[in-house]
Amino acid sequence: MKFKRIRVTGFKSFVDPTELEIEDGITGVVGPNGCGKSNIVESLRWVMGEVSAKRMRGGEMDDVIFAGTTTRPVRNIAEVSLLIDNSDRTAPAAFNDSDELEVTRRIERENGSRYLVNGDEVRLRDVQLLFADAKSGANSTAIVSQGQIGAIINSKPEQRRGILEEAAGIRGLHSRRHEAELRLRAAETNIDRVDDVIQSLEGQLQGLKRQARQASRFRNISGHIRSAEAILLHQNWISSAAEVDSAQNELAAAEKEVAEKTGHSAAASTAQAEAAEILPALREAEAVASASLHRLSVERDNLETEERQAREQMNRLIDRAHQIE
Numbered sequence: 001m002k003f004k005r006i007r008v009t010g011f012k013s014f015v016d017p018t019e020l021e022i023e024d025g026i027t028g029v030v031g032p033n034g035c036g037k038s039n040i041v042e043s044l045r046w047v048m049g050e051v052s053a054k055r056m057r058g059g060e061m062d063d064v065i066f067a068g069t070t071t072r073p074v075r076n077i078a079e080v081s082l083l084i085d086n087s088d089r090t091a092p093a094a095f096n097d098s099d100e101l102e103v104t105r106r107i108e109r110e111n112g113s114r115y116l117v118n119g120d121e122v123r124l125r126d127v128q129l130l131f132a133d134a135k136s137g138a139n140s141t142a143i144v145s146q147g148q149i150g151a152i153i154n155s156k157p158e159q160r161r162g163i164l165e166e167a168a169g170i171r172g173l174h175s176r177r178h179e180a181e182l183r184l185r186a187a188e189t190n191i192d193r194v195d196d197v198i199q200s201l202e203g204q205l206q207g208l209k210r211q212a213r214q215a216s217r218f219r220n221i222s223g224h225i226r227s228a229e230a231i232l233l234h235q236n237w238i239s240s241a242a243e244v245d246s247a248q249n250e251l252a253a254a255e256k257e258v259a260e261k262t263g264h265s266a267a268a269s270t271a272q273a274e275a276a277e278i279l280p281a282l283r284e285a286e287a288v289a290s291a292s293l294h295r296l297s298v299e300r301d302n303l304e305t306e307e308r309q310a311r312e313q314m315n316r317l318i319d320r321a322h323q324i325e
Helices: 037-047 124-133 148-153 157-168 171-324
Strands: 002-009 018-021 077-085 100-108 112-117 120-122
Touching: 002 037, 037 077, 037 100, 100 124, 112 124
Parallel strands: none
Antiparallel strands: 002 018, 002 077, 077 100, 100 112, 112 120
16 A cells, blocks of 8 residues: 545644645655644644544644634644555455545544544544554554654664564554454453353342242142132022022012002002092081080080089978978
8 A cells, every 4th residue: 555645624733725645756845844844744643543642742632623823713623634545455355445545534622533434434443453554553663753763773672573563564463463352351351241140140040940930839829719719609600690580589579569559559549539529528517516516515514504403402402301300
């Protein structure tokens, strides 16, 4: 793979879209101090997956976004795109379908970065592996900064080993091995968690077995209870049917008695009506009889009075007769 073009927009001092063609051979950037030469190198490192804000000469990653000047407003988005020639088809299998690969990193203030390859969103790890296979990357020794030569000479054996591995073209294999080791450790952690879950589930299984036995006994007892309830309900139904028959017989007898009483009541009503027709004459006769009775009573009282007076007169006459004798 070979770099063909880099496009910078809103990155540090490059507020306007700026493209830099990378021709065959050596491409140099010449300019006075402060014109942005280092920013171009940093944009190249940034688009290849640099995650350290200190290496980008900032306190946080949002510092790579254009901060504004007295005449230009602040930008909220920075973007760097790197066009790569992939005609030799040495890219990873996921990106090896095109002759050209455009790797883009876009950062939005307070929302973090996004990585795109030919317009499709990818992971940071995918971008790092892409450049690691190409013997490059954000931390590659192919990008030499000020003072880095002396740091390489004075570096530790482990650091020199990394330089040699990158020169031998096995840096990508080590990256993949590191990723595989991370996945393996994650798998081991998951296995340990699965063992814990299995032990927990075994305990739950024993409890469920006990509950199953209890449920089986409960179903058996429930079956016996339902059979007993069915027998009891059948007996109650037979008793209730007999009571219904008896009640119907009693109802028929009561209806017959009611019919007879109704006939008697009708006859009594007829007799009452007939008596009501005779009653006025009887009342008149009663009145006449009452008047006669009263007159006779008065005459009887007068006769009794006269009888008493006659007896008194007779007693006086007898007393005088005795006196005279």
